[in-house]
Amino acid sequence: MKRVMLIVAYDGTNYCGWQVQNNGTTIEGELNKALSSLLKEEITVIGASRTDSGVHALGNVAVFDTEARMPAEKMAYALNSRLPEDIRVQQSFRVADGFHPRKTSCIKTYEYRILNREFELPGERLNSHFFRKELDVAKMQAACPPFLGEHDFKSFCSIHTQAETTIRTIHSLNVTKEGDIIRIRVTGNGFLYNMVRIIAGTLIQVGFGATDPSEIPAILAACDRQAAGPTAPARGLTLVKMEYPEHPEFPA
Amino acid sequence: MKRVMLIVAYDGTNYCGWQVQNNGTTIEGELNKALSSLLKEEITVIGASRTDSGVHALGNVAVFDTEARMPAEKMAYALNSRLPEDIRVQQSFRVADGFHPRKTSCIKTYEYRILNREFELPGERLNSHFFRKELDVAKMQAACPPFLGEHDFKSFCSIHTQAETTIRTIHSLNVTKEGDIIRIRVTGNGFLYNMVRIIAGTLIQVGFGATDPSEIPAILAACDRQAAGPTAPARGLTLVKMEYPEHPEFPA
Known part of the structure; x- marks a missing residue:
């Protein structure tokens, strides 16, 4: 098991914000879907900043745990081809298992x-x-x-x-x-x-x-x-x- | 009758270019529709540059003739409220009757x-x-x-x-x-x-x-x-x- 961090850029225009909700498409939901499809396991990211509907990002942060053998650094490229064009991962890399993007001071x-x-x-x-x-x-x-x-x-x-x-x-x-x-x-x-x-x-x-x-x-x-x-x-x-x-x- | 010039900005992403065509929405078509609705007469603009599908403009030029009494300078404001948000007239003013935006050297x-x-x-x-x-x-x-x-x-x-x-x-x-x-x-x-x-x-x-x-x-x-x-x-x-x-x- 390893914990991976993603730096994520998005145009928030067409999303109901970051956080998964029952009605409407969200950034978090799109990331979970692309990651689960790429890594063939159920992935749920933890986001750093739960931006509102319509708000954009150049560098929001999300982490997730995976059993996959794919090197963390390669995931950014592989994910982008599975994401809609208004969400683009800028970087992916391994972080310490305990790292939590909202509970760590930032x-x-x-x-x-x-x-x-x-x-x-x-x-x-x-x-x-x-x-x-x-x-x-x-x-x-x-x-x-x-x-x-x-x-x-x-x-x-x-x-x-x-x-x-x-x-x-x-x-x-x-x-x-x-x-x-x-x-x-x-x-x-x-x-x-x-x-x-x-x-x-x-x-x-x-x-x-x-x-x-x-x-x-x-x-x-x-x-x-x-x-x-x-x-x-x-x-x-x-x-x-x-x-x-x-x-x-x-x-x- | 007077001839009016428009300076037009647009995001061409969602248009099949400038020129009116049978299939698909065009910048020229949207301008004709907004002008005809505003001035209550059938208006057909003459465009300076017939930009391709997906091409943008900050300052394309169009002219048209009208019998309307509305001052030419006021038309930009009135038109913008009738245009989709990816087309915005930047300026409107009267020009000489004979002025043709493609036949005049530019x-x-x-x-x-x-x-x-x-x-x-x-x-x-x-x-x-x-x-x-x-x-x-x-x-x-x-x-x-x-x-x-x-x-x-x-x-x-x-x-x-x-x-x-x-x-x-x-x-x-x-x-x-x-x-x-x-x-x-x-x-x-x-x-x-x-x-x-x-x-x-x-x-x-x-x-x-x-x-x-x-x-x-x-x-x-x-x-x-x-x-x-x-x-x-x-x-x-x-x-x-x-x-x-x-x-x-x-x-x-």
Whole structure:
């Protein structure tokens, strides 16, 4: 028996999120199906981040156990030919038997992408949130520092959360603009349900002037979902990467 | 009666190209339908570039005549709400009654986009050609100069062409790389059927060493489709813009 880790990229547009459910196709379900068919045994992956419907990933992580003799490194190629074209394994390798991708401390990086111009661009529609009103990037940048460090992020958490605590640590949060594309990139030790999308929605409000950057500390302190901005749409969000500080050797 | 010009962007993935045909949905057909519904008269656009199935555009051009009193500038907004989300008009404005987008001399810019890495990225699949073998960009760049200027491009033209002459002028051709993305950008006074995709296919062969940059002049001189490389897939190609030197006022 060996435990294998997969680094998985996907376009979440056509999926009901990561986690297997009764109605609708999921990333996890497609991986289980492709793995079981490839390895001729019933495989159930354990995912690191159970992304929502419509959210994308460049580097989500999943592990599974197998008796197969196929070298772990070869599995990425073999799996991709059995997966739909909107899911692609980027890497596969063996990890320690006890490794659990959600119970091991990790640093996640997300990117929220906004197309900010007068008219939509069809080629950007699947992985950007289109926003017509001009956004002031300098103001959005000025709103970032109060988010850094350890805070109770209850204001930035969907009321549907099941989390035991709403305290999280954000290591970095920055906003950059290139042409018509504004990118919000955030790194932290874990995120609450919808937290990145609510941060993005709040920064967008700052960008068009509905909220002043100076209001962010009070919004955080309120510990009230009503105090923050709206949840920005799923299509703009991508899980960029997961890093395990206790395991600097992967992803390679 | 007035003649109106549209600048149109689209993701060509789900279309049988620009031109109306009996079987399958086309960009031209969708524009005619949306315009006729908006303006309450039968509208038939004249397109500038009849792009192939699967080819994208950021700035194709179409004109049509209408009796409608709606100001031409307002039409872009009104049309977009009646078009599918993979077609978006970027601008609409009045032009001289006699203006014909194919009979007026113009300069077209195309971009061919290649994703060059070990594994596909789902988010790039609709507008890039995935190529696994490493491409030598310096060699691809070295192959560009012989294409510049006026040549008989018969070697770079599909045998299905109906063009009267295969002589064309290329104003610029360059290859750039950013991360895993290689872009081939070409500007000229018109292109033969599949010409940009055959140039891209030939440059890819140069990139992985099947063709030497020094062979390009002989490939051009052969005036034989067999001498050039394969036709690269449609999904990597985007019509970036059209410029009318006699009408420097548009697109605005």
